[in-house]
Amino acid sequence: MAGHRKLIKKVRFTRFKQFNQVTFEFRPSNVTFLAGGNNSGKSSILHGLAVWEFCKIASLMERGEDAFLAVAEGRQGFGLGDDEFSPINVPSLKHLWTNLKTAKGDTDPDGYTLKIRCEWDDAIEEKHLEFALSLANDRLFIKPISSNLQAGDHVPTAALLPPFAGISAREARIVGALRRRRIGEGLAGAVLRNLLLDMYQANLRERERLRGEKSKISDSDLRRLRETDPWELLQDALRRTFSAELIIGDFREEYHSYINVQVAKGDVEGYKLTRWPKYNPKDLMVEGSGFLQWLSVFTLATADDVDILLLDEPDAHLHPTLQSQMVEQLETLASRKNKQVLLATHSSEILKTVDHQKIFQVRKDRAGYLQEDHQKVGLLAGIGSDYAPKLDRVRKTKRILFVEGSSDLSVLKEFANLVGIEWHESWIPWQSTAPHKDRSHVFRAIGDEVPGLVAYSLRDRDDETLGTVGPNLEDKGFNPAPNFMARKWRRRYIEGYLIYPRALAEAASVPEEDVVTMLRDDFGIAIGETFRQTLAPSAILDVRAKEILKKLKVSAASVASCYRADEVCDDIVAVLKELDSFAE
Structure with missing residues (x-):
């Protein structure tokens, strides 16, 4: 089949x-x-x-x-x-x-x-x-x-499976039309026990056929059964994923009203599960939503009577690790049983790991x-969505400014106003802690939608060496790309340009002498005339300025607002001039 x-x-x-x-x-x-x-x-x-x-x-x-x-x-x-x-x-x-x-x-x-x-x-x-x-x-x-x-x-x-919902403690035996209606209503949980019972009973019939008049099934027949039978495949996947097995209670339609399905857990060795000591199997309903979502997906995936699985957000309720595992198991099952799976998802965990093709x-x-791997990055960033107002602005201005922190933009705007360099709102901010390489993938993906796009990407140096920064703040670790300017702060991060004692004291409402003493005693630096210069002393270039702001309980934006024009550092001015020159 x-x-x-x-x-x-x-x-x-x-x-x-x-x-x-x-x-x-x-x-x-x-x-x-x-x-x-x-x-x-x-x-x-x-x-x-x-x-x-x-x-x-x-x-x-x-x-x-x-x-x-x-x-x-x-x-x-x-x-x-x-x-x-x-x-x-x-x-x-x-x-x-x-x-x-x-x-x-x-x-x-x-x-x-x-x-x-x-x-x-x-x-x-x-x-x-x-x-x-x-x-x-x-x-x-x-x-x-x-x-x-x-x-x-x-x-x-074809069979549709929406996100899991609708399970109850009592599920009666129902016919195909009513099953389809429950699934169509988004209540796949209401028929899960029916589907499991069908698979279990089919497995019992096949085992009886293979056994025939013998006392047990031959090793070769048992091996083939385990490799092809839907119930066997489902139980094996449950053992490997959750260290669990399903127990289906006896069901005779002339006697039983409801289908009994329990979950047993324990230690797994091969095809055998040994229950944990004193462990009592529990009803299927009390399992977590992730377990039930996974089970509903794989119950359908292993069924022999379905050629095409239509899975609508099967990753719902699943932990990211389990999402990736589910995809891997689905691909293995689909390949083994020659099924086609159409899987609708919003999961970035899934999309970033699968082949873009x-x-x-x-x-x-x-x-x-x-067609290309970089399009995945754009997809994850929301490119192409009707609900991406930021992208609508990018389409109009054709300018993107990548920054690392939420306060970076406020600092740059404040300094631009101080030194008299025009700040252009055409630069649409895009916050990202990713390296220039990943940002460039987003840029390329947006560029597919927006011809003539220009990007300016600013990153902190963090713990990278000074040798990775060029004379004009170029990031030497990134190969230049057309219309994508990759810049790296010469200081450890942008806050390194905000440790001028007078401005810090004003922002923190403390005496300037106290700030000078703190910088000297706690951080081993003294601020002099070289503070503004591009090639400031290495102690200033490497100082952990974020800790200074944290100790003084001030924000980067509040310190920047206390600066004077002649105190703004040369690197900041160079970036602002470059942004001005490439703005439209």
């Missing part, structure tokens, strides 16, 4: 949610990470595929095995009540349509205005199946409008796989 799975490579939406007319092309690889800003359409892609899957199932139930074969084109559609629609949760069915407009236009031959088409490769040719939907009098009408499927062709099966960026104006 796994070797014959059909993986979707192209999806076309017409008037579905925010997609008025758009086609998405996916690589039929095992895992694709859908990324983008809020409201960009990541979840809508998954929802659209879930609706397509629902149309497929409904057509089979209503019209039989040939419902969407090529011979079915031209048939009349069939109607369903709004209470029968189960794949996703919407306030009303009209919310499936772009801008809530369900009526046909001048170019529509009938009322079937919403369309979803999927394409995949078969052994011989490309296959496709397209459904159209219409809404009339609160009834949803569905019909296949395009297909080249023949009898015997396998159609991909697996990331599919979704935006309102376009979508596609990232």
